[in-house]
Amino acid sequence: MSILPKSGLDIIYHLTEVLYIQRTMNKENKHRTIGIIGTGNFAQAFACRLLQSGYDVILGSRKPTERMVSNTHDCWCNISITTVDECIKNSNTIVVAIHNKHWSDTLSPFVELLKDKIIIDVSNKKCLTKGPSNAEQLQKLLSHSLVVKAFNVVSAYDMESQTSGGSHNVYIASDNFVARNTVADLSRDLGFTPKDYGVLWNARKIEKMPLQLFPEWKFPIGFTFLVFIIWYLYAIFIYFVEKTSYSWEQIFVKVTNKPLCMTAFTILACTYLPSSIAAIFQIYNGSKHVRFPGWLDTWLRTRKQLGLTAFTLAFVHVIMSVLIMSPTYLKSWYHETEIVIPKNITSDLHFPIRTWMTWKGEAACLAGIIAFLGLCILAVTSIKSVGDQLNWREWRCIQSKLGHGVLLLSLCHVVVMGSPYWIKAGPLKTFRSITFLSSVLPMITLFLKLCFSLPFISGYVKRIRHGLERNSKRCKAKCSGFQGTVLDTKYRPIVNGKRELNGFRTFEASLEDTDIDNCQCNGATNLV
Numbered sequence: 001m002s003i004l005p006k007s008g009l010d011i012i013y014h015l016t017e018v019l020y021i022q023r024t025m026n027k028e029n030k031h032r033t034i035g036i037i038g039t040g041n042f043a044q045a046f047a048c049r050l051l052q053s054g055y056d057v058i059l060g061s062r063k064p065t066e067r068m069v070s071n072t073h074d075c076w077c078n079i080s081i082t083t084v085d086e087c088i089k090n091s092n093t094i095v096v097a098i099h100n101k102h103w104s105d106t107l108s109p110f111v112e113l114l115k116d117k118i119i120i121d122v123s124n125k126k127c128l129t130k131g132p133s134n135a136e137q138l139q140k141l142l143s144h145s146l147v148v149k150a151f152n153v154v155s156a157y158d159m160e161s162q163t164s165g166g167s168h169n170v171y172i173a174s175d176n177f178v179a180r181n182t183v184a185d186l187s188r189d190l191g192f193t194p195k196d197y198g199v200l201w202n203a204r205k206i207e208k209m210p211l212q213l214f215p216e217w218k219f220p221i222g223f224t225f226l227v228f229i230i231w232y233l234y235a236i237f238i239y240f241v242e243k244t245s246y247s248w249e250q251i252f253v254k255v256t257n258k259p260l261c262m263t264a265f266t267i268l269a270c271t272y273l274p275s276s277i278a279a280i281f282q283i284y285n286g287s288k289h290v291r292f293p294g295w296l297d298t299w300l301r302t303r304k305q306l307g308l309t310a311f312t313l314a315f316v317h318v319i320m321s322v323l324i325m326s327p328t329y330l331k332s333w334y335h336e337t338e339i340v341i342p343k344n345i346t347s348d349l350h351f352p353i354r355t356w357m358t359w360k361g362e363a364a365c366l367a368g369i370i371a372f373l374g375l376c377i378l379a380v381t382s383i384k385s386v387g388d389q390l391n392w393r394e395w396r397c398i399q400s401k402l403g404h405g406v407l408l409l410s411l412c413h414v415v416v417m418g419s420p421y422w423i424k425a426g427p428l429k430t431f432r433s434i435t436f437l438s439s440v441l442p443m444i445t446l447f448l449k450l451c452f453s454l455p456f457i458s459g460y461v462k463r464i465r466h467g468l469e470r471n472s473k474r475c476k477a478k479c480s481g482f483q484g485t486v487l488d489t490k491y492r493p494i495v496n497g498k499r500e501l502n503g504f505r506t507f508e509a510s511l512e513d514t515d516i517d518n519c520q521c522n523g524a525t526n527l528v
């Protein structure tokens with residue numbers, strides 16, 4: 001059977017097909033050729049990575065003949081360094097690896113040449129500033145190009161090294177969907193994980209990333225430190241100033257262990273308290289469409305970090321408690337027996353010896369061990385890869401139900417330790433004891449949780465969270481105009497059902513975040 005075309009029409013058809021394939025291949029090849037403007041640290045590292053991943057690279061320089069690159073690195077032998085003009089002409093995807101202050105001088109002459117090409121902006125700001133991002137400014141300069149913000153969070157070192165320890169996420173933003181996807185494919189080819197951040201406006205957030213130092217941890221760590229200092233000073237006052245219960249030699253472990261335990265306990269309560277406060281707000285406003293105050297919003301967002309901080313402190317407390325687990329340190333946890341030596345000439349000799357643990361010691365240990373075990377499960381499930389294995393029902397069961405169970409067991413642990421003293425000392429001294437004071441907040445948290453679990457209250461809260469709006473003046477006044485910010489999958493705000501492209505309000509917690517039913521979906525927090 002002949003494979004040759006039979007008629008003239010067939011020949012034309014065949015030729016068209018070949019031409020089409022050739023054009024597509026050329027186009028694809030052009031896409032596989034990446035142009036990089038600049039020959040600095042980042043440009044070199046990026047070029048190496050691209051070459052290793054099978055891309056062709058053209059570097060565009062102001063002085064191509066002066067840039068000595070061929071001897072400096074193995075992968076440089078296949079690289080061509082040309083003028084900026086040639087670089088732009090020969091590639092459809094161009095990385096702008098020059099500092100933004102030079103953009104105008106370097107790129108302005110090529111605005112027409114850069115038309116319809118994908119321009120990757122990798123630049124970073126020197127410090128946090130308000131106003132438009134570098135990427136938005138570049139888009140303004142090259143209004144007919146498809147500017148994509150990407151790779152700015154990857155350092156030149158990470159780009160060069162395949163084994164560096166930093167994050168391999170690449171955050172991508174662009175107003176053009178196709179350009180965004182092309183850069184996402186490129187980053188995947190280079191061994192990075194693309195994270196789609198939607199429209200170019202979000203480059204403001206992406207550019208902030210390398211400038212911030214643990215932004216989510218500032219509040220929880222600062223707050224925990226403050227609580228710890230308060231408990232520590234109080235413990236010193238109680239045990240050293242008011243009465244001398246311990247010697248100063250015991251300040252390092254025996255005394256420090258107490259404020260550590262109390263801080264972990266307080267912070268754990270603070271992890272679960274805000275969801276009840278949010279529910280109170282929603283009942284008060286009679287709607288879920290009224291924004292929470294800023295402090296509650298921040299508090300809700302940092303529940304995961306607070307929970308993990310509580311876990312860390314509890315872990316240190318467990319280690320210290322094991323170290324001092326002896327009758328000498330914990331007298332009231334052990335039974336006392338006496339050895340009596342028969343009468344001698346003057347009087348009996350009594351030797352008290354502590355042997356078995358008392359009910360108090362055993363009960364406190366049991367409650368503490370189970371609470372810590374629960375806390376370990378909570379901490380493990382708050383790791384994203386583990387959380388991803390759970391459906392929302394399982395996740396909610398662990399983070400909410402087990403979480404409150406852990407708080408209850410921790411309360412038992414402290415109450416068991418403190419109650420014999422409370423009974424003996426009377427109300428006045430009880431109210432001042434460190435065990436009682438530290439139990440107040442957890443008791444309030446658990447009480448509120450209990451109230452919100454009552455069918456008629458929880459049913460009402462659920463109805464509000466499912467859209468019920470009480471027809472009260474308060475709700476009308478606060479809900480009118482703005483109906484809350486809901487974020488779509490690309491983190492773009494939808495206000496009153498419409499996308500708000502400009503003037504994006506801060507990425508505040510959507511009201512659903514406080515709904516434990518929806519917590520996982522919104523990814524706002526883990527330890528609910």
Ligand SMILES: NC(=O)C1=CN([C@@H]2O[C@H](COP(=O)(O)OP(=O)(O)OC[C@H]3O[C@@H](n4cnc5c(N)ncnc54)[C@H](OP(=O)(O)O)[C@@H]3O)[C@@H](O)[C@H]2O)C=CC1
Nearest residue numbers: 038039040041042043061062097098099102123124155156
């Ligand atoms: N270094 C890093 O780790 C990272 C850098 N970035 C970003 O990448 C971009 C480049 O950074 P980096 O490579 O470190 O910078 P370098 O200073 O090492 O390189 C900048 C390059 O820009 C070119 N250039 C073009 N016009 C000018 C001009 N008028 N004056 C000076 N140089 C000019 C030069 O190449 P030539 O002389 O050949 O024209 C020069 O090599 C920046 O926007 C930076 O924020 C982002 C993430 C990490």
Ligand SMILES: [Fe+3]
Nearest residue numbers: 261317368413
């Ligand atoms: Fe303890």
